[in-house]
Amino acid sequence: MLGRKKKQEEAEVARRDAERAEQEAREAEERRPPQPKGQPTPRRKDQVAARRRPLVPNDRKVARQTQRERTRQLREKQRIAMETGDERYLPVRDRGPQRRFVRDWIDARTGVGEWMLIVVLLFLFISLAVPEQLRIVMSQFLWLLVLVVLVECWWVARSVRRKIEERFGEKEKGIRFYAIMRALQIRRLRLPKPLVGRGEFPS
Numbered sequence: 001m002l003g004r005k006k007k008q009e010e011a012e013v014a015r016r017d018a019e020r021a022e023q024e025a026r027e028a029e030e031r032r033p034p035q036p037k038g039q040p041t042p043r044r045k046d047q048v049a050a051r052r053r054p055l056v057p058n059d060r061k062v063a064r065q066t067q068r069e070r071t072r073q074l075r076e077k078q079r080i081a082m083e084t085g086d087e088r089y090l091p092v093r094d095r096g097p098q099r100r101f102v103r104d105w106i107d108a109r110t111g112v113g114e115w116m117l118i119v120v121l122l123f124l125f126i127s128l129a130v131p132e133q134l135r136i137v138m139s140q141f142l143w144l145l146v147l148v149v150l151v152e153c154w155w156v157a158r159s160v161r162r163k164i165e166e167r168f169g170e171k172e173k174g175i176r177f178y179a180i181m182r183a184l185q186i187r188r189l190r191l192p193k194p195l196v197g198r199g200e201f202p203s
Contacts, residue, residue, distance in 0.1 A: 082192045096193055098164055098172050101202055105163065106182045107194035108201040111156070113149045113184045153180045 074089075081089035085100070093099075120142060123142055127135045127185040164171040198200075 071095075083194050085195050090192060093178070097170065098168055098175055099178060101167065102160055102175060102179045103166070103182060103192065103194070104202045105160070105194045106156070106198075107181055107187065107190070108184075108196050108199055110198060111183050112145070112152050113156075114186055116149050116184060117186060118143065119145060149184075153183070156180055156183050 035070055076090040077086075078091070080086065087100075089094055093127075120144070123138055127138060130138070159181040160176055161171055164175060187194060
């Protein structure tokens, strides 16, 4: 019973689609300008077929390949933008004149925070091969370094806010956190890559 009912519903849907297609063909034929003499009148079947357009490409494999190629090209442009600073293809978090200014200002200075990761890694390796007393001294030095980095982060956030307000009037949301995170990164590993040298502060 269920199968018979389903077939009847499918037949009804097909019948309605056919009627709709014929109706559209008749309306199109009524709107069509008169056919020039000497040319054959197109059949209604051909007109209906010409009006139908696939919603998706017939060859899905070609469509997937095209999409993959577009994605690959976009990623390549984004990779190049990370090296050249091209605003068109940078991630949203790196776009805008304020963030460009912050990157240049951070990259022009030499800070303690950018060496923090290297110091921590050295401490972990060296602490495995030194006596207990020396390890305690190294731990105290490491905590002192952490304190210095925290103070530096506060100073960077304060300086960035002041410079942004002087230059642009109103700072963007999250700009101070953006500056702190870049200041804590090793210069060689920063993305987008630095475009200014040490001491080349933006004017």
